[in-house]
Amino acid sequence: MQEKIKIINPGKEKTAIGLLSGTSVDGIDAVLVKIKNSGADTGIKVIDFETYKIPVKIKNKILINSNNSTAKIADICRLNVIIGKLFADAALNICIKNKVKPSSVDFIGSHGQTIHHLPDMTPYEGFKVKSTLQIGDPSIIANVTGITTVGDFRIADCASDGDGAPLVPFLDYILFRNKNVNRGLLNIGGIANITVLPKSCEKDEVFAFDTGPGNMLIDGLMRRLYNKPFDKDGRIALKGKIIKLLFDFLVQDKQYRQRPPKSTGREYYGTEFLNKISRLTRTARKEDVIRTVTEFTAFTISYNYKKFVYPKVKLDEIIVSGGGSYNPVIMNSLQSLLPKVKIVKMNSKGISAESKEAVLFAVLANENLCGNPASMRSVTGAKKDSILGKICLA
Ligand SMILES: Nc1ncnc2c1ncn2[C@@H]1O[C@H](COP(=O)(O)OP(=O)(O)O)[C@@H](O)[C@H]1O
Ligand SMILES: [Mg+2]
Numbered sequence: 001m002q003e004k005i006k007i008i009n010p011g012k013e014k015t016a017i018g019l020l021s022g023t024s025v026d027g028i029d030a031v032l033v034k035i036k037n038s039g040a041d042t043g044i045k046v047i048d049f050e051t052y053k054i055p056v057k058i059k060n061k062i063l064i065n066s067n068n069s070t071a072k073i074a075d076i077c078r079l080n081v082i083i084g085k086l087f088a089d090a091a092l093n094i095c096i097k098n099k100v101k102p103s104s105v106d107f108i109g110s111h112g113q114t115i116h117h118l119p120d121m122t123p124y125e126g127f128k129v130k131s132t133l134q135i136g137d138p139s140i141i142a143n144v145t146g147i148t149t150v151g152d153f154r155i156a157d158c159a160s161d162g163d164g165a166p167l168v169p170f171l172d173y174i175l176f177r178n179k180n181v182n183r184g185l186l187n188i189g190g191i192a193n194i195t196v197l198p199k200s201c202e203k204d205e206v207f208a209f210d211t212g213p214g215n216m217l218i219d220g221l222m223r224r225l226y227n228k229p230f231d232k233d234g235r236i237a238l239k240g241k242i243i244k245l246l247f248d249f250l251v252q253d254k255q256y257r258q259r260p261p262k263s264t265g266r267e268y269y270g271t272e273f274l275n276k277i278s279r280l281t282r283t284a285r286k287e288d289v290i291r292t293v294t295e296f297t298a299f300t301i302s303y304n305y306k307k308f309v310y311p312k313v314k315l316d317e318i319i320v321s322g323g324g325s326y327n328p329v330i331m332n333s334l335q336s337l338l339p340k341v342k343i344v345k346m347n348s349k350g351i352s353a354e355s356k357e358a359v360l361f362a363v364l365a366n367e368n369l370c371g372n373p374a375s376m377r378s379v380t381g382a383k384k385d386s387i388l389g390k391i392c393l394a
Contacts, residue, residue: 010370015032015034015100015104016035016106016366017091017095017107017147017362018030018033018109018359018361019090019361021083022190023114023189023191024230024323025063025113026229026323027051029357029358030050030090030091031046031355032049032095033362034047035366038366038367038370040203044349044351046351050090050094051354052086052089052093058079066116067270068116071115079136080135080137083112083113084135085144086136087136087140087141088140088144089144091145102145103146105145105147106147107148107150108141108362109149109363109389110151110361111134111153111357111361112134113135113136114134115133117165118131118267119164119262119264131155132155132165134151134152134154134155136151138150138151138152138390141392142392142393142394146394148369148394149365149392150364151390152389152390153361153389154167156388156389157382157386157388160377160384161382161383162386163263164263165193166187166209166263166380167360167364167374168208169195169207169379171360171363172197173206173376177200177206181199182199183197183315183316183319184305184309184315184341185197186319186320186321188215188297188301188322188324189214189215189322189323189324190215190219191212192211192212192297192300193208193211193263194211194305194309194318195208195379196309205378206376207260207261208376209261209262209263209379210263210264211256211304211305213293214322214324215297215327216266216269217269217273217274217293218294218297219231220274221290222236225289226286234294234329234330237294237295237329238291239291240292241291242291243281243292246289246292247292247296250277255269261379261380277293291329294327294330297324297330299333314340316342317341317343318334319348320344320353321346323353323354325345325346364388367387368391373385373388374388
């Protein structure tokens with residue numbers, strides 16, 4: 001066993017795979033990377049990135065079982081194994097595609113699939129905890145692929161009362177801090193989050209938080225109104241107009257106006273929130289509904305910047321990643337709401353807008369195997385830093 005742990009020599013260049021399915025449940029992202037050193041010295045080379053399909057029936061089960069009123073414990077028990085197997089297949093497929101033998105991969109880092117995230121310290125039977133649950137067990141992945149797998153990165157931070165989210169600021173800090181510019185990194189996935197990297201910042205000067213919905217409201221309403229998973233290239237939103245009544249209602253929402261540190265998820269911007277929108281818009285044109293929630297999404301990001309970032313750090317640029325960066329209505333609206341900030345799409349160091357989060361999980365696995373704490377308590381609100389993730393040897 002000791003021998004297997006010793007494969008991690010920080011200085012040696014390692015081959016690793018990062019795996020992730022985000023809150024959008026739009027597919028399993030897999031990235032094949034070469035990784036060297038650790039911490040602030042980490043060197044990353046992306047070899048390939050691919051998104052693998054999740055069967056529609058499984059996607060629907062994940063959505064149903066992420067909702068407190070429709071979830072069933074037997075389903076979650078099965079999905080934990082099924083998602084583990086789908087993730088393992090994704091890892092093996094990216095190996096085949098690149099003619100890489102699984103036995104030559106040093107490790108996998110897997111986020112799993114979040115099915116619940118409860119960052120509020122609500123009293124519960126005499127206890128007060130923050131909690132989060134990712135399924136797709138890393139021991140399934142390790143056993144199917146034969147590759148050492150590190151997974152379940154969020155929960156360690158909950159041990160010291162952190163939210164376990166967002167995790168991406170660590171990657172942002174090690175790869176994108178800069179001497180000359182105040183840089184923001186915005187990821188628009190199901191939920192949107194921003195990392196703020198002041199010029200020449202130290203790790204504890206980084207701050208980051210979830211701004212509110214990313215694509216989650218747009219996707220939810222596209223499913224309801226058009227039976228489609230998302231608004232490709234913002235084409236529907238482009239045809240619509242803002243419904244003032246709906247926009248004014250959305251703007252009153254308190255969640256996105258909370259002070260950081262904060263994180264959010266499907267628990268808030270899921271079925272019940274969508275029901276409220278549907279009730280208000282029974283007679284509205286469908287494209288107008290999509291336009292309005294798309295504009296609201298951009299608005300929540302700009303609101304959070306103006307209220308919680310600008311007073312501390314005036315950003316020169318915001319680099320955008322995640323699927324929302326492919327929606328021109330979000331991107332154009334953001335640029336006009338924040339005219340002084342250069343808004344650009346992520347494409348640097350071989351990392352694209354879509355591969356960034358998967359790269360994060362390869363990097364976090366590397367940190368774990370090197371014994372480094374990768375949590376950021378300035379971001380998650382935790383009382384101390386933790387080594388994130390669990391190691392499953394193959
Ligand atoms: N071409 C596109 N046009 C508009 N939206 C897109 C496009 N590609 C992806 N998206 C949006 O991005 C989402 C996926 O983003 P992703 O970064 O994978 O989020 P997550 O981390 O939550 O899985 C999709 O559900 C969709 O809403
Ligand atoms: Mg995704």
